[in-house]
Amino acid sequence: MKYLAQQAINALQLGSIYALIALGYSMVYGVLTMINFAHGDVFMLGAFFCLLLIAIVPVPFWLALIVVMGATAVLGTLIERFAYRPLRNAPRVSAIITALGCGLVIQNTTLGISPYARPMPHLLDNVTYQFSGITITTLQIIIIGVSVGLMIVLDFLIRKTSFGMAMRAIASDRATVSLLGVPANQVIAVTFALGAALGGAAGLLYGMAYPVVSAAMGITVGWKAFVAAVIGGIGNMRGAVLGAFLLGAVEVMTVAVLPSTYRDLIAYSLLLLILIFKPHGLLGKPALHKA
Amino acid sequence: MHLHFRPLLTALVLNCILLTSCQPSKPSVKIGINAELTGEMPAVGTSCKQAAELFIEQINKSGGIAVGGTKLPVQLSVVDNSCKADQSAAAAQRLISQEGVLVMVGPDASSCAIPASEISESLGCLMISPWSTNPKTTTDSTTGKPKKNVFRACFTDRFESPVLAAFATKNLHAKTAAVLYDVSSEAPTSQSTLFKEAFEKAGGKVVSMETYSTGDRDFSAQLTKIRESSPDIIYLPAPYNDTPLIAAQARQLGIKAPFLGSDAWSSPDIIKLDTGKNLEGSYFCNHYSTEAATPKAKQFIADYTARFGNAPDDVAALTFDAMTLAANSIAKAGKVDRSAVRDVMASTRDFDGVTGHFIYPEGTRDPVKSAVIMQIKDGGFHWVSTVEP
Numbered sequence: 001m002k003y004l005a006q007q008a009i010n011a012l013q014l015g016s017i018y019a020l021i022a023l024g025y026s027m028v029y030g031v032l033t034m035i036n037f038a039h040g041d042v043f044m045l046g047a048f049f050c051l052l053l054i055a056i057v058p059v060p061f062w063l064a065l066i067v068v069m070g071a072t073a074v075l076g077t078l079i080e081r082f083a084y085r086p087l088r089n090a091p092r093v094s095a096i097i098t099a100l101g102c103g104l105v106i107q108n109t110t111l112g113i114s115p116y117a118r119p120m121p122h123l124l125d126n127v128t129y130q131f132s133g134i135t136i137t138t139l140q141i142i143i144i145g146v147s148v149g150l151m152i153v154l155d156f157l158i159r160k161t162s163f164g165m166a167m168r169a170i171a172s173d174r175a176t177v178s179l180l181g182v183p184a185n186q187v188i189a190v191t192f193a194l195g196a197a198l199g200g201a202a203g204l205l206y207g208m209a210y211p212v213v214s215a216a217m218g219i220t221v222g223w224k225a226f227v228a229a230v231i232g233g234i235g236n237m238r239g240a241v242l243g244a245f246l247l248g249a250v251e252v253m254t255v256a257v258l259p260s261t262y263r264d265l266i267a268y269s270l271l272l273l274i275l276i277f278k279p280h281g282l283l284g285k286p287a288l289h290k291a
Numbered sequence: 292m293h294l295h296f297r298p299l300l301t302a303l304v305l306n307c308i309l310l311t312s313c314q315p316s317k318p319s320v321k322i323g324i325n326a327e328l329t330g331e332m333p334a335v336g337t338s339c340k341q342a343a344e345l346f347i348e349q350i351n352k353s354g355g356i357a358v359g360g361t362k363l364p365v366q367l368s369v370v371d372n373s374c375k376a377d378q379s380a381a382a383a384q385r386l387i388s389q390e391g392v393l394v395m396v397g398p399d400a401s402s403c404a405i406p407a408s409e410i411s412e413s414l415g416c417l418m419i420s421p422w423s424t425n426p427k428t429t430t431d432s433t434t435g436k437p438k439k440n441v442f443r444a445c446f447t448d449r450f451e452s453p454v455l456a457a458f459a460t461k462n463l464h465a466k467t468a469a470v471l472y473d474v475s476s477e478a479p480t481s482q483s484t485l486f487k488e489a490f491e492k493a494g495g496k497v498v499s500m501e502t503y504s505t506g507d508r509d510f511s512a513q514l515t516k517i518r519e520s521s522p523d524i525i526y527l528p529a530p531y532n533d534t535p536l537i538a539a540q541a542r543q544l545g546i547k548a549p550f551l552g553s554d555a556w557s558s559p560d561i562i563k564l565d566t567g568k569n570l571e572g573s574y575f576c577n578h579y580s581t582e583a584a585t586p587k588a589k590q591f592i593a594d595y596t597a598r599f600g601n602a603p604d605d606v607a608a609l610t611f612d613a614m615t616l617a618a619n620s621i622a623k624a625g626k627v628d629r630s631a632v633r634d635v636m637a638s639t640r641d642f643d644g645v646t647g648h649f650i651y652p653e654g655t656r657d658p659v660k661s662a663v664i665m666q667i668k669d670g671g672f673h674w675v676s677t678v679e680p
Binding site: 003006007010011013014111115116117118119120121122126128130135137206209210211212214216217219220221251252253255256259260261263264 | 328329330331333334474500501502503504506507508509511512513515516518519532533535536539540543544545560563564565566567
């Protein structure tokens with residue numbers, strides 16, 4: 001019991017980070033039906049922006065989080081404006097290739113500037129708490145807390161504000177929405193900014209939890225978060241969060257009860273099964289075919 | 292607009308072709324370096340490249356390698372393999388068929404050295420891996436016989452793992468051990484299997500054997516499982532940049548058992564990345580130590596430090612030895628010919644290097660040489676003992 005409770009905490013931490021990244025994939029897909037493959041690298045830059053910031057001025061964690069989210073939001077907007085918007089009406093495969101290209105440019109620029117893995121400085125006093133044999137650290141509480149907090153804010157934004165309504169409207173029919181006077185380009189730009197800000201926050205939290213930062217750190221995590229978004233039903237925000245926590249739980253629990261060598265095999269076979277029975281993901285709806 | 296660029300581009304491309312085809316006709320010998328300059332372990336590739344550069348500078352200062360009475364200057368061709376299997380093979384192909392190297396030194400990581408060795412075999416070019424400890428690098432896996440052209444400058448996992456297992460049982464009095472390793476990487480997998488074998492032969496018991504995949508950062512699930520089995524020691528044959536993460540997560544979970552590591556820990560970067568000092572007091576097996584250096588090694592350490600501003604790690608020392616072996620073979624062969632150089636290397640029995648005395652028993656490609664046990668203490672590597680074969 002104690003053992004499984006500890007593993008559940010591990011799963012929550014992993015799931016929270018996957019969820020923050022998965023949201024970025026899902027939001028962009030929602031408005032543009034395009035997969036932003038550069039997102040994993042924006043995530044990686046979140047950690048690097050934090051390193052850079054701390055090297056210039058030692059700031060407390062909260063301020064670092066805000067600055068990093070701001071910086072990645074600007075980056076996300078720039079990527080949208082200069083790489084994706086010119087291709088918005090191009091064949092979908094061109095947009096995907098552009099996204100992959102953007103990711104590679106970001107990754108290799110970072111690699112060029114910093115080929116070495118770098119240690120992440122301590123932003124917080126990390127205290128380990130013991131509850132009858134179960135350990136939880138300040139960092140884990142903050143990661144889970146900040147992630148859940150950001151997700152609640154985002155959910156409110158999408159469901160209760162006029163911006164959220166515009167975003168959902170664009171997702172269902174971009175052409176008509178533009179005719180009705182909604183500034184579609186602005187809404188799309190803000191969506192990218194929000195997605196990138198969440199990715200940046202995830203990068204910072206991830207860097208703190210796993211304090212070795214390198215240019216390649218976004219690859220594996222980015223792919224896993226993308227898988228989580230698809231499992232949850234890409235385009236659906238609550239689905240992305242559900243998929244992420246599910247993936248985190250499956251990964252950790254497979255290791256918990258089976259030999260760890262089978263982790264990826266079992267985790268991904270299970271996810272494949274979900275897709276066979278629910279091809280649009282857990283909460284995804286079949287796409288409406290437009291004429 | 293881009294039409295205007297086309298003639299310019301054509302001119303540029305033509306220029307490149309012309310320039311490469313009109314290379315200086317002055318005779319020289321070329322040694323290739325196939326190194327991990329980017330990717331998972333850039334510190335390893337950098338050490339390899341720097342040591343090779345130092346060697347070339349020193350030998351060219353004396354005029355080069357004496358081949359059949361004339362001294363030929365040595366050129367270095369460095370290619371990055373990104374620490375990836377496919378790119379290592381491509382780098383080997385490029386060095387051997389395009390750059391026309393006489394000997395290839397590298398790759399260092401076993402996951403890279405094994406595929407590169409296949410290229411060396413098929414193209415018939417001597418390859419010396421400074422740092423790859425996996426037995427498969429020099430052994431043909433289908434026949435079980437040594438490969439014809441592939442040698443190494445380090446001991447193999449068959450020696451290293453029993454040394455560590457003996458140290459764990461005798462010096463640390465460990466009765467139980469846990470192992471956590473990257474199942475998708477060659478060296479850690481073979482080291483873990485051989486460690487388990489040796490540790491259990493010495494009377495211990497491996498209570499937990501857990502794995503992860505390259506690129507993983509979260510080891511909490513595996514470590515929680517290891518915590519349940521409460522081992523006396525934890526063997527982590529992980530590279531220098533994964534180890535600090537594993538150690539930090541283990542300590543956070545309240546695991547107090549000491550860590551034991553492989554030679555993949557030996558880059559000083561491991562200490563830089565270990566900001567939480569979680570590795571303090573841990574032991575690992577290494578190829579040489581700056582603290583137990585022979586006069587020859589002392590000279591090398593002084594030269595290297597003067598040139599690059601930091602002390603050479605084991606990859607640098609082994610690369611220097613591999614370069615010396617290559618240069619000696621070229622000189623002794625007396626001609627610029629790949630198969631003659633390879634034959635001389637195959638007939639080499641004894642060699643005194645920076646990393647100690649090498650003996651290549653007849654028909655093998657792996658030197659018999661000593662290992663050292665090191666401890667991480669007060670933010671540095673400290674020599675504990677030397678283990679003779």
